[in-house]
Amino acid sequence: MLVVMGTEPYSALLHAAQKLASSRIVECLFPGLTPEEQARRVGLAWEQLPEPRPALTLEIVREKGGDPLMFALGPHPPGLWPTDVDRVHRLWRELTEQHRLGAQLHHRDVVGVALRRFDEQLHSRQAEQVLDDVQRELDGQ
Numbered sequence: 001m002l003v004v005m006g007t008e009p010y011s012a013l014l015h016a017a018q019k020l021a022s023s024r025i026v027e028c029l030f031p032g033l034t035p036e037e038q039a040r041r042v043g044l045a046w047e048q049l050p051e052p053r054p055a056l057t058l059e060i061v062r063e064k065g066g067d068p069l070m071f072a073l074g075p076h077p078p079g080l081w082p083t084d085v086d087r088v089h090r091l092w093r094e095l096t097e098q099h100r101l102g103a104q105l106h107h108r109d110v111v112g113v114a115l116r117r118f119d120e121q122l123h124s125r126q127a128e129q130v131l132d133d134v135q136r137e138l139d140g141q
Contacts, residue, residue: 010045018054026059026068035060039071046073 002020006012017025030038042058056073080088091110095101122130 008045010042011048014042014045014049014056017056018049021054022056023054024057024059026061029060029062035062035069035071039069043071043073 002016004012004016006015013025013027016022025042027038027042029035033041038060039058046053046056053074055076058071058073060069060071062068088107088110092105092107095110096103096105118130121127
């Protein structure tokens with residue numbers, strides 16, 4: 001266990017983790033916060049660290065027991081739903097079989113094009129439609 005002093009608790013904790021070359025931070029759940037809100041706050045403090053920022057896992061232990069909740073801080077591979085993986089594979093098959101793009105096309109290419117187009121649309125006149133789509137995804141529709 002380590003006690004870190006500072007006026008900004010998340011910032012002090014992350015600076016200590018960076019100096020110690022830690023890979024994981026374990027915290028209890030702070031009163032009045034959801035685990036997701038606490039992880040978001042820690043993540044925002046992670047963004048303020050000087051480069052190179054370490055890859056860190058935040059583990060939040062709940063007071064009433066149960067499995068701890070794990071959050072990756074900073075850039076990390078996304079956790080995809082099986083339906084997302086199926087969609088990428090279906091699109092890859094369509095592109096390779098029907099559009100004859102050949103063996104050089106990989107699943108990551110499909111995802112790369114989708115992300116590039118998402119980025120372009122988010123920063124265009126289509127931004128409102130993109131945000132509506134994101135909200136529908138969050139709502140589970």
